[in-house]
Ligand SMILES: NC(=O)C1=CN([C@@H]2O[C@H](COP(=O)(O)OP(=O)(O)OC[C@H]3O[C@@H](n4cnc5c(N)ncnc54)[C@H](O)[C@@H]3O)[C@@H](O)[C@H]2O)C=CC1
């Protein structure tokens with residue numbers, strides 16, 4: 224039986240715990256809140272996220288004791304929003320993660336450090352990059368709860384690690400496959416949130432499907448330029464780990480980033496949109512990291528720049544979209 228430490232109590236951690244435990248793995252599930260852990264133990268349901276899912280408590284072990292959960296596991300799955308990774312891992316020392324395989328399920332960057340999550344973890348715990356991987360692909364937690372057919376991609380420079388984790392995920396409604404492009408997949412997963420957020424802003428302002436199709440087409444080119452500048456290697460951005468994830472996030476009713484952007488387009492402030500959501504739109508934080516990273520790279524990134532101006536410089540969404548409109552082809 225594979226032993227997994229799931230770090231995080233949000234929708235994605237809940238969905239991954241469902242998949243992994245129902246496939247037979249033992250999942251030690253770390254959450255911050257004692258009350259939430261207690262509730263899970265007594266009712267078998269996560270009361271805050273995907274509350275319809277019932278867990279088998281002979282395989283799922285909710286706990287607030289991070290060190291204990293990590294000690295018992297072969298795999299660590301990080302599934303808190305990127306902004307909380309530093310805090311969540313604060314108590315762990317290098318030895319705690321020695322000889323473990325670490326999977327990031329996070330599609331965001333470490334604020335302030337402007338690092339991908341896998342780069343941060345490798346640096347902070349001095350781990351070889353071959354011990355790390357990322358779960359990506361177009362997959363909303365809500366559809367996992369409904370057992371709708373989904374596809375996941377595991378990116379790692381270690382093919383065996385990626386294949387082994389894919390194997391843990393495969394079931395009747397999840398297909399998973401390995402890919403070697405760890406950095407490319409992770410950067411694109413970050414970028415697609417910014418783009419989906421901008422699609423939401425356009426929608427909130429009253430732009431329609433015709434415009435969004437052009438926005439997304441231009442966004443693919445922006446993603447290609449940026450990822451190539453950071454990590455030049457041949458990659459087919461039409462693969463589902465890149466384009467598929469962009470499409471589902473830009474178009475789905477379940478997308479946090481699109482929903483958040485739509486509120487901004489309709490005139491909400493960042494604070495009020497965040498308060499209303501109870502969920503995290505990674506694109507809000509990521510756009511600052513990407514904008515700062517790009518000060519050196521100087522890649523033309525009109526969409527990310529517009530989102531940054533709207534979210535951090537309080538420039539009117541309508542004005543930024545007018546500017547963007549003229550740049551698209
Ligand atoms: N929800 C989804 O369908 C998918 C999410 N992801 C990624 O998974 C990551 C986690 O997102 P979700 O599970 O969607 O989160 P969520 O938006 O469902 O929930 C928010 C999470 O943040 C946690 N949180 C809030 N304040 C915290 C703090 N101070 N310290 C630690 N944790 C805190 C909450 O406990 C909860 O776990 C994100 O990077 C997201 O992009 C990736 C694929 C699908």
Ligand SMILES: O=C(CO)COP(=O)(O)O
Nearest residue numbers: 360361362363478479480
């Ligand atoms: O990454 C996701 C789907 O693949 C989730 O996107 P949102 O955070 O916008 O819901």
